[in-house]
Amino acid sequence: MENSTPIYIIEEAKLRRNLALIKDVAERTGSEFILAFKAFALWKTFPIFREYIQSTTASSLSEAMLAYHEFGKKAHTFSPAYTDGEFDDIVACSSHITFNSLSQYERFHHRASSCSIGLRVNPEYSEVGTMLYNPCAPGTRFGITADKLPKELPSDIDGFHCHCHCESGADVFERTLRHIEEKFSPWFSQIKWINFGGGHLVTRKGYDIELLERIMKGFHQRYPHLKVIFEPGSAFAWQTGPLVAHVVDIVNDRGIKTAILDVSFTCHMPDCLEMPYHPEVRGAELVDLEEATKENTYRLGGNSCLSGDFMGSWRFKNPLVIGQEIIFEDMIHYTTVKTNMFNGISHPSIGMLHMDGKLEILRHFGYEDYRNRMD
Numbered sequence: 091m092e093n094s095t096p097i098y099i100i101e102e103a104k105l106r107r108n109l110a111l112i113k114d115v116a117e118r119t120g121s122e123f124i125l126a127f128k129a130f131a132l133w134k135t136f137p138i139f140r141e142y143i144q145s146t147t148a149s150s151l152s153e154a155m156l157a158y159h160e161f162g163k164k165a166h167t168f169s170p171a172y173t174d175g176e177f178d179d180i181v182a183c184s185s186h187i188t189f190n191s192l193s194q195y196e197r198f199h200h201r202a203s204s205c206s207i208g209l210r211v212n213p214e215y216s217e218v219g220t221m222l223y224n225p226c227a228p229g230t231r232f233g234i235t236a237d238k239l240p241k242e243l244p245s246d247i248d249g250f251h252c253h254c255h256c257e258s259g260a261d262v263f264e265r266t267l268r269h270i271e272e273k274f275s276p277w278f279s280q281i282k283w284i285n286f287g288g289g290h291l292v293t294r295k296g297y298d299i300e301l302l303e304r305i306m307k308g309f310h311q312r313y314p315h316l317k318v319i320f321e322p323g324s325a326f327a328w329q330t331g332p333l334v335a336h337v338v339d340i341v342n343d344r345g346i347k348t349a350i351l352d353v354s355f356t357c358h359m360p361d362c363l364e365m366p367y368h369p370e371v372r373g374a375e376l377v378d379l380e381e382a383t384k385e386n387t388y389r390l391g392g393n394s395c396l397s398g399d400f401m402g403s404w405r406f407k408n409p410l411v412i413g414q415e416i417i418f419e420d421m422i423h424y425t426t427v428k429t430n431m432f433n434g435i436s437h438p439s440i441g442m443l444h445m446d447g448k449l450e451i452l453r454h455f456g457y458e459d460y461r462n463r464m465d
């Protein structure tokens with residue numbers, strides 16, 4: 091493979107550091123942490139994950155199959171709506187099935203008797219500011235509010251599932267938990283487990299692990315019979331590696347210089363446009379729009395035909411040159427699962443930087459991958 095192929099590089103040392111920390115947090119908080127595939131599903135790394143965690147969570151048939159066949163354990167599955175045609179196959183790959191609504195429960199629960207059954211509940215409280223990521227916004231399609239739950243739960247319901255965080259700290263969880271308990275504790279004596287969803291960014295620098303420990307100590311004292319599960323995704327792959335791209339051309343319009351790269355924001359870093367957030371670029375400083383025409387300052391542009399496939403601007407130490415590496419930091423979680431082949435643009439390879447410094451190419455993509463999606 092040529093050196094110049096763009097590549098996502100997951101760094102084993104950083105992944106193991108996150109996994110070790112999560113294992114420690116799980117022990118200290120008396121809870122189980124499981125991996126949410128929606129954020130990370132590079133299955134060739136699963137043997138490493140299995141050294142630290144036991145289970146995973148799926149949100150579709152394919153993710154449930156990945157859990158069963160590649161991770162080697164049935165999944166904790168939640169989907170906003172199961173379909174008739176897929177439900178039995180999902181059940182076959184799942185240990186836990188959570189229903190998003192009472193109507194889905196009514197329709198399918200008799201076919202899920204081999205699983206532990208849960209209901210997703212909506213505490214009507216979330217501090218997630220970006221509406222795209224707020225599952226408790228008015229009109230949400232997620233979860234059952236307390237006023238809709240029957241006083242006596244059906245006897246086959248074992249658990250509650252509640253997801254209302256996004257890259258959140260323990261302080262947010264503390265405040266949210268008050269609402270969860272206020273709304274749903276009347277039912278806690280009828281269930282065996284509670285899943286507090288994802289969005290707990292325990293591996294972020296500064297996350298207050300002691301606070302989480304105290305919160306969970308109190309929770310276990312109040313409800314000693316409840317098994318607690320957290321299912322973060324981002325926390326596992328947080329800051330575990332970059333996307334390495336290259337400058338292919340430099341164009342200039344009205345003094346605004348754009349370095350066109352061999353990657354695309356819309357194809358290979360879609361959260362940058364969707365979330366939106368500005369990624370960190372190694373050796374460059376993000377500057378305001380007014381500074382776009384200044385020296386050594388560039389927009390970075392994708393190689394798709396979408397006009398908005400650019401971000402900027404970044405100031406570099408020196409002028410950019412064709413062939414130069416542009417390194418986008420922290421491009422593993424969500425990015426690697428969300429990429430697409432719009433325009434047929436070459437997809438970056440996926441590599442793993444091992445502890446001994448060796449780079450293993452896990453996957454290289456080519457024309458066949460593009461073609462096979464269009465059969």
Ligand SMILES: Cc1ncc(COP(=O)(O)O)c(C=O)c1O
Nearest residue numbers: 126129253288289290322323324
């Ligand atoms: C139900 C559910 N669980 C877990 C996650 C993972 O969240 P995160 O990757 O932010 O930890 C999400 C993210 O959207 C989710 O919707």
